[in-house]
Amino acid sequence: MSNSPAILIIEDDPVFRRVLSFTLSKAGFAVETASDGEKGYERLMRGGIDFLVTDYQMPICSGLQLLERLDNVPGYKRPNAILCTAKGLELDGEALRNRFRLTAILHKPFSPRKLSELVVDALASSQEEGVAETTAPIAPPVNTSPVNTPFGPPLSIDASTETPTLGVE
Secondary structure (H helix, E strand, O other): OOOOOEEEEEOOOHHHHHHHHHHHHHOOOEEEEEOOHHHHHHHHHOOOOOEEEEEOOOOOOOHHHHHHHHHOOOOOOOOEEEEEEOOHHHOOHHHHHHHHOOOEEEEOOOOHHHHHHHHHHHHHHHHHHOOOOOOOOOOOOOOOOOOOOOOOOOEEEEOOOOEEEEOOO
16 A cells, blocks of 8 residues: 555546646556546545645536536545636636635646645645545655556656656667
8 A cells, every 4th residue: 555645637638638647656656537527526535635736627527517517525535636727817716726725726737746746735735734544644755667558658757847748768
């Protein structure tokens, strides 16, 4: 069993989902993914997720619909969440952060390093405050080797430029 915090990424774009997964896996987190809000909801209901990264606009169930649905489950303690969106100028970010208790709203495109930093900071803060109920103790993430995934060619990110590259290294 891993001591790494479990992160669920819900993103309908398969390439962007891989970039996010790679970024957080490389930072030492145990990462799971879902391709839409409904699949994400099903995974969250099984428990064991320490942090959520979700897209705003997805088919079947949007990120906001998912958050609202989770917040209405009696007795369910939703993990802290980051909302990713390409609709930054169309959204009232402050109102959304307050209504859904979001750690942050990231406007696409954003730096993979920024995502990692936000997740690390949020998990550290929630541990200090005793807010997060986790399946494992939260330890600072450590760098790990990239893991080949079943959904395509290897993904690499140039650390100096934070540029993702699909394909063989």
